[in-house]
Amino acid sequence: MTKKVELTLACGDYEIVRALKEGTVRPDGIELTILTEMDSTTRHWRFLRNGEFDVAEVSLSSYMAAKTRGLPFDAIPVFLHRRFRHGFIFTHTASSIREPKDLIGRKVGVKSYLVTASLWLRGLLEGEYGVPHQSIEWYSELDEDVDYTLPSGLKLHKIAEDKSIEQMLVDGEIDALLHPDLIAPIKKRDPRVGRLFPNYKAEEIAYYERTGIFPIMHVMGIRPDIVVRHPWVPINLYIAFEEAKQVAMKRMENPRIVPLAWYREAWEEQQAILGDDPWAYGVEGQNARTLETVIGYAHQQGLIDRKVAISDLFLDVSQGRKRGDKHRV
Template sequence: MKVPLSLSCVAYDRTRALFDGRATVAGADLYPVAMSPEEAFHRNFRHQEFDVTELSMSSYMVQLAEGRCPYVGIPVFPSRLFRHSSVYIRTDRGITRPEDLRGKVVGVPEYQMTVALWMRGILADGYGVRPCDISWRNGGLEEAGRANVVALNLPGDVELRPIPEGETLSGQLASGAIDALLSARAPSCFGRVKEVARLFPDYRAAEEEYFRRTRIFPIMHLVGIRRSLVERFLWLPVNVFNAFEEAKRLCLIDNAKIGHLYTTLPWAVDELERTRALMGHDFWPYGLQANAHVLERMVHYAAEQGLTSRRLAVEELFPASVTDLAKV
């Protein structure tokens, strides 16, 4: 009898085969439900509604370090993004370069969210701007009342306060109540309020330079499996990993086809070729070994920024079975 597994994640091109049945989990019947990352994080970190789910990498590390994460992570990374494009500023606050964020008030939906983890690390490493140099404000980007999905115990020199009740970060940036914003999504005031712009106007050039220098393609999300299920079925992590790997393989085959386009972009194949020229053929790898340098940077940032109570070892992030896969 197969194990029934519920799945919550975004229906990306690289996960779509799990939704249409072309990629399956051996020994299990998969029941996928598509939803936004924010919804998946809220429903699973707080209520553990699904057996397999997309999770915030940063929030996962926070809970793992405390020994209280209800999910076992596997090295499948459904979301990766360069994040220089995610810094929005008021152009009337004297901010023309990253160093100008010192002493400013910067909003973020959730302080521990992975986009903020990466950009705080990049600001510190590349520009000498530390988290304690900024006054932080958290709240909903477009809807009031958003709160952190995991509990935090931040260093005493970090100022983090919620924005006023009933307010949103997009509204605060538009009105000038905050000077800048770190956000995975573009705020609705961007493109509408002339004083709101990106810190890095040519963000692609900045992100490509960052990759050439570091060889890092930032990880945002991972896949987690309900811990109680992994304890009952030790084979689940490897089989779920293989299913996601197969779904990604099918996606890349589709994206490379030139007879007809699977993506509604005229030069999608050229974009794929340009990306591979810069980042290599397998530019979106799963697995621990291929991503060890990226994960090392993440556990370093999480500890340095006071998100985790201790520095995690990369080997702690995933079960041994899925980091030591059989080879033919």
């Protein structure tokens, strides 16, 4: 039997990778050990700091910071995690913050400064609502995935080890919080915490209709030594991720698999607004505009020292025109 290349893949436990995890889709020539039990911040750190995995879903912003600093990482344009972010700006309700410009001069927390959700939100606040990122005093909770030098003029404080950035918001020690996840005070309906955009879905739809951008959060990192030894691996992985996604999208058409009363209506609404494949991979079409936008934000905010080309961030996974199984005769 032909020996396959054995690789470790660390990623989130998403529906769009279920077929890979269960083995119904297998990348040609590759045997995957798939790790899905880590939270995102742990996975990013262990890949970017320790190089523990051959392939890993990783923060786009941290990957850009690593890549432009010459650290040994590559990526393929597989985007397992996207998310609109207007609903993730949380405020202390007694802070009198009612609109984005009220954030100017305030104390605002982030999980970490490099995290992609914060990068997108700072870019949105500055580009869409006129809130310069340097007009805010920032408070960060976690160590960064990649070491970097703070841009001049940026006010950023690391909170004490025994502090929680979410509790600081509840207690009014900070005025607002940009966070990648739905925070506990919101889940518990704590009246001391609210959202900057209460009707965030309408804001997000309007943003998409205006820009065509569905923000990319994570990319698929790969160690360069794997690519050097097996240059065919990136394309074969890319094909497998695409196949797994198509299996998932087909499965998700069935409303019986999801315990939501109006799931089918939500599915159809998503299709009407975002199209048939909002999780498109690759660097063509609208993905190019999305990536150019976030690269611009990263440069503007000092996370990278130049506007890097998309082709410098991602390995080429193209196969040429009209090639692949669907064109086989």
